[in-house]
Amino acid sequence: MGANLDLVRATYEGSSEDNGRNLAAALAPDATWTEAEGFPYAGTYIGPDAIVAGVFHRLGTEWIGYSAKVHTFMEDGDRVAAFGVYSGTYKATGKSMTAHFAHLYEVRNGKIGTMVQYVDSHMVMQALSAAE
Template sequence: MRSPHQIVGDHYAASARGDVAAMMAEVASDVQWTEMAGFPCAGTHVGPDQVVEQVFRVLGRDWEDYRFELETLLDAGPHVVGVGRYRGRHRATGKMLDARVAHVWEVRGGLVRRFEQFTDTLLGAQAMA
């Protein structure tokens, strides 16, 4: 079985390619995916369909060249932490976003069970205002 570190690393590689199907390939059917309050797509989304529709599609619709740039991937057993930056231009305002971010993942039984985002929500709000 692949390690949690490998599973999350492959998710980020698929994200960089824009391959949503591969991003969600090892996500549990009842995953709890939490985006911070005050950030685009805020809330806890349950299941891959909600994550795709309420996070990835919305970001693609509202932002130009929105991306997560991975800088560090930390292995903590069933938990993995990805540290990097969000970058992109908000389509409605034309303003750029450049925000540090940490993602905390929980992987058990070969599937992502939980995801939680930590970032500066003020920077997102300023880009959208």
């Protein structure tokens, strides 16, 4: 297991709020974080403040018990992939979801430079929908 994998793995430990704090310390100042199209927080966020506010703060305040549990990590030089399952209950609708995800990171000089999310966004969006 390499240093890049260790860096990324550490960002998945704890609650969504903990992950946001741990991640902020691991991000490069100019890091880009891309949430998948069709996901509630879709788009690219640049810099730790924008990433934490646009993604992690919202996960921590809009969901009950939101988690990203990784079952597999893979490292290939500067790239680290994390594969797992999201779960949680959306507060506004009371609906729960589980959705498979993959995150692809690029690490530069010991900091996370980029992350791209791949996710079954349909499962997540069903939790946000008020219609039964």
